[in-house]
Amino acid sequence: MRILRCLKRTPGIGIFSHNKSLIQLKAYIDSDWATCPKTRKSITGFSVYLGESLISWKSKKQQTISRSSSEVEYRALPATTCEIQWITYLLHYLxxxxxxxxxxxxxxxxxxxxAHNQVFHE
Known part of the structure; x- marks a missing residue:
């Protein structure tokens, strides 16, 4: 939504994309385990690229306290997947x-x- 608002405010600017760049979505995830000293909650961040252009990003404190860095990273995967799915729908609409x-x-x-294991995990 930030990108669409920016494009609406400044229609002459647009989004720069190389003409030889593949139109492919790539997302990078990283989390910091128990970063907040008061609540011991972790911070998760992701960035999503369309080709070589950054189109979405987010950094947010997780709602729950995790027991390990692996759990923190695993919790970040679905949030980023939802963002990728939303962008995919938006690209299809456009x-x-x-x-x-x-x-x-x-x-x-x-x-x-x-994430590769198809068995239910608590």
Whole structure:
């Protein structure tokens, strides 16, 4: 929504995109475990790129207290996936075609292994 508001306010500026850049969504996730000294809640951040252009980002304190850094990173995955899904719907609505699947980068190996396992996790 921030991008659309910005484009509405300044219609002559637009979003810069290289003509040789692939139209592919990429998201990067990172979390900081128990960052807040008062509440011990973690902070999660993500950034989403369309090709080489940054189009969405967010940094937010998580609602729950996590027991490990892996749990913090794993909780960040669904939030970022929802953002990617929303952007995918928006691109479809704007008739922007992208063939490649969205890429989601996470630096925590345990969170990646949990996400790959199809068994229910508490």
């Amino acid at each position: 008739h922007i075609q992208h063939q490649q699947p969205a890429l989601l980068y996470c630096d925590n190996q345990v969170a990646i292994q949990i």
